[in-house]
Amino acid sequence: MLRTASSQGKPSGPTAAVSSANGHRGEGWPSTSRILIVEDDFFVATALENDLQEAGYEVVGTAVTAEEAIKMAGERAPTLAIMDIRLAGSKDGIEAAIAILSLYRVPSIFATAHGDVETRRRAEKASPLGWVNKPYSSEIVLAAIRSALAR
Amino acid sequence: MGQPQPFIAVSPAMPVGLSTLHDLEDFFENGVIALHLVSADGIILRANRAELELLGYSEEEYVGRPIADFHADQPVIADIFSRLTRCEKLSKYPARLVAKDGSIRHVEISSSVHFQDGKFVNTRCFTVDVTDLVEARAEARRKDEQLKQVLDALPAAVYTTDPQGRITYYNRAAAELAGREPEIGKDEWCVTFKIFTPDGKFLPHDQCPMAVALKENRPIRGVEAMAQRPDGSLFPFLPFPTPILADDGSLSGAVNMLVDISERKQSESQQKMLLDELNHRVKNNMQMLCGLLNTAQREASPEAQAVLKDASQRVAAMAAAQQALYTSSAAMRLSASEFLHAVGKSAQQVFSKDIQLNIASASGTLSNDVSMPLALIFNELLTNAAKHAFNGDGKGTITAGLKETDKEMVLWVEDEGVGFDYKPNGKRSSGLGLVHGLTRQLRGTFEVERGNGARCIVRFPMHH
Numbered sequence: 001m002l003r004t005a006s007s008q009g010k011p012s013g014p015t016a017a018v019s020s021a022n023g024h025r026g027e028g029w030p031s032t033s034r035i036l037i038v039e040d041d042f043f044v045a046t047a048l049e050n051d052l053q054e055a056g057y058e059v060v061g062t063a064v065t066a067e068e069a070i071k072m073a074g075e076r077a078p079t080l081a082i083m084d085i086r087l088a089g090s091k092d093g094i095e096a097a098i099a100i101l102s103l104y105r106v107p108s109i110f111a112t113a114h115g116d117v118e119t120r121r122r123a124e125k126a127s128p129l130g131w132v133n134k135p136y137s138s139e140i141v142l143a144a145i146r147s148a149l150a151r
Numbered sequence: 152m153g154q155p156q157p158f159i160a161v162s163p164a165m166p167v168g169l170s171t172l173h174d175l176e177d178f179f180e181n182g183v184i185a186l187h188l189v190s191a192d193g194i195i196l197r198a199n200r201a202e203l204e205l206l207g208y209s210e211e212e213y214v215g216r217p218i219a220d221f222h223a224d225q226p227v228i229a230d231i232f233s234r235l236t237r238c239e240k241l242s243k244y245p246a247r248l249v250a251k252d253g254s255i256r257h258v259e260i261s262s263s264v265h266f267q268d269g270k271f272v273n274t275r276c277f278t279v280d281v282t283d284l285v286e287a288r289a290e291a292r293r294k295d296e297q298l299k300q301v302l303d304a305l306p307a308a309v310y311t312t313d314p315q316g317r318i319t320y321y322n323r324a325a326a327e328l329a330g331r332e333p334e335i336g337k338d339e340w341c342v343t344f345k346i347f348t349p350d351g352k353f354l355p356h357d358q359c360p361m362a363v364a365l366k367e368n369r370p371i372r373g374v375e376a377m378a379q380r381p382d383g384s385l386f387p388f389l390p391f392p393t394p395i396l397a398d399d400g401s402l403s404g405a406v407n408m409l410v411d412i413s414e415r416k417q418s419e420s421q422q423k424m425l426l427d428e429l430n431h432r433v434k435n436n437m438q439m440l441c442g443l444l445n446t447a448q449r450e451a452s453p454e455a456q457a458v459l460k461d462a463s464q465r466v467a468a469m470a471a472a473q474q475a476l477y478t479s480s481a482a483m484r485l486s487a488s489e490f491l492h493a494v495g496k497s498a499q500q501v502f503s504k505d506i507q508l509n510i511a512s513a514s515g516t517l518s519n520d521v522s523m524p525l526a527l528i529f530n531e532l533l534t535n536a537a538k539h540a541f542n543g544d545g546k547g548t549i550t551a552g553l554k555e556t557d558k559e560m561v562l563w564v565e566d567e568g569v570g571f572d573y574k575p576n577g578k579r580s581s582g583l584g585l586v587h588g589l590t591r592q593l594r595g596t597f598e599v600e601r602g603n604g605a606r607c608i609v610r611f612p613m614h615h
Contacts, residue, residue: 064592
């Protein structure tokens with residue numbers, strides 16, 4: 001299982017031509033939306049990436065730290081970031097969201113288990129397009145993305 | 152008032168010149184120590200300037216009057232006279248005199264009687280004003296009393312000792328906590344009946360934290376102990392012994408506060424019980440999950456069986472790490488050795504019996520956050536080596552280690568196989584995809600070196 005052929009990468013271009021199994025295309029949101037996942041839990045990130053790709057979005061990358069998120073946002077020009085708040089490293093997701101909004105005009109949806117009042121107050125500066133409470137289902141996170149992109 | 156009483160009787164035989172007599176008169180009159188002479192019937196015969204200034208009277212107001220009129224305490228002057236009449240010499244006899252302004256002057260009187268031919272002629276009294284000293288002592292006593300009241304009112308057990316460790320004071324809370332009334336000046340080092348170390352070893356009083364603080368002249372902090380009351384009951388406590396230094400820096404004693412930590416201990420013990428219960432349930436749930444996946448394999452297609460088997464083995468690796476974590480002596484930390492043995496043993500269950508696992512070296516500890524992803528990484532590397540490295544005869548040894556270096560932890564798994572070149576293939580669900588993704592989660596790096604076999608190395612920072 002492990003020693004598989006290893007050189008083929010995933011196509012990374014726009015997924016306009018990718019049809020979602022859920023039939024999301026043509027429902028009024030841009031099918032070419034490029035999403036950056038900022039999540040330090042490998043399994044959560046993998047599940048979210050699978051869900052987004054199946055729904056027809058292009059996942060431009062998965063960052064596990066705030067620094068990585070800011071770098072990827074600059075290099076890969078995502079339409080939107082799904083941002084975890086508690087991240088590995090010294091900076092958290094709120095700091096990353098504020099940075100990518102001010103530097104690259106990339107807005108975020110916060111996906112977190114830490115949605116207390118103080119956290120939300122701090123996060124206001126990042127003008128989030130939505131909040132998703134962890135643990136979340138794929139339907140919830142996709143609905144939040146659709147709602148954000150429609151704004 | 153007539154002629155002033157000479158303060159010195161000059162004998163005609165004495166070779167004393169007129170000038171010497173004059174000097175002595177001057178010495179009496181102008182000396183800085185207050186002096187007066189009193190007759191046998193208690194009348195002041197003479198008083199010098201210092202005495203008059205001490206009390207604020209003029210000579211006319213003072214000389215010729217009974218000395219008792221100027222004493223605030225009549226029994227005192229009666230006693231003074233009684234002693235002098237019996238030929239006693241008084242030295243620093245404390246008395247209180249009334250000054251002209253009504254204030255009280257504290258004095259010490261040194262006096263003797265001048266007898267001539269066995270007859271009481273007069274007393275010679277030296278009066279030293281000690282008002283400031285007495286008031287300072289009274290103030291110190293008041294402050295001592297205030298401090299004692301404060302300490303008595305404290306809900307914390309407090310006691311003090313002299314430099315030799317003898318108890319000089321204890322408050323009510325100390326007696327109540329100790330379950331006994333200590334003997335002031337007799338009990339030494341501690342107010343408690345018996346002391347033990349936290350692991351139950353008897354600790355003689357002269358080795359208790361207070362004794363160490365006094366003997367080594369330093370405060371002792373962060374030491375827990377257990378005390379026994381005379382009724383046999385035990386309580387854990389934290390002592391705070393602190394030496395007290397005099398103005399000159401010498402040791403004048405020590406103060407100790409004993410904080411009863413029974414409730415904290417109970418709460419910790421309850422918390423540990425709840426945590427153990429939680430861990431036990433998690434372990435059971437993981438075992439159920441393994442069982443569920445194993446059962447599902449029976450009904451599945453060969454491809455699905457392989458996937459379910461891998462999933463079951465991964466859950467088993469996490470369960471092994473989780474169990475090692477909660478049976479670890481240090482809460483929330485797991486030693487590298489415990490980790491490698493627990494997860495290695497779990498992975499080994501699916502190996503061929505001809506494949507040996509050798510744990511070569513282990514140092515450092517892992518946090519809970521790190522141990523779960525690392526258990527999956529280690530499991531994948533072991534499984535990978537067991538499946539692919541020994542294709543020839545299926546026999547061999549896998550060697551693994553986990554070491555803490557200055558800045559990072561390094562996990563390595565080495566086999567004796569043909570080796571392979573690792574390139575990330577983007578397949579996250581594959582074994583090495585899992586290793587790659589979980590290593591990123593740990594903010595680490597993954598590499599494969601070729602040697603006699605393959606040496607897989609995962610490096611990650613220690614602090615998350």
